[in-house]
Amino acid sequence: MRIDKYLWCIRFYKTRSIATEACKKGHVKINDTSVKASRLIFNGEIIAIRKEQINYKIQVLDIPLNRVGAKLVDLYRKDCTPQEEFEKFELLKYSKDYYRKKGTGRPTKKDRRDIDDLQED
Structure with a gap:
């Protein structure tokens, strides 16, 4: 799954276009490297995101098929911030x-x- 779609699916960003913009601006990194919105993510990767002057670290636990409810978000990510x-x-x-x-x-x-x-x- 693309990283912009993943961040939208786990409700980190409100819209997918905002997630894409964050990737373009360099706010989303994997292994200390800025990534494009089209980069594919896999289980176990750690994503560093800068949002509202906070550096979040999220570990990918699983890939959702589509956008998930707020109660189910913790099944797909682990907050390591x-x-x-x-x-x-x-x-x-x-x-x-x-x-x-x-x-x-x-x-x-x-x-x-x-x-x-x-x-x-």
Whole structure:
């Protein structure tokens, strides 16, 4: 089965075209090598996927015939993603919200000076 179809079948991507786009951009790798959307996958391979700033690692357990229900996804893949990846994402999320709240407008002169002071150090 093609890798883009596999990622769509196990509900990793919402549409097959999004999975194909991820392959074209180099977000999908097997053995540290970016792969085309048409690459065939086999049982036991480990796929590295970068999605929403998290590096997922998925092991192929079996190949589904078509798209599977959400409850059956774990029959076809094993999530090998280290817990540190999710912790890094949480820290990144908190660091973005720390300085300025969304929708507060442009930075003030004082904000710009503070930013300049940080960059000089």
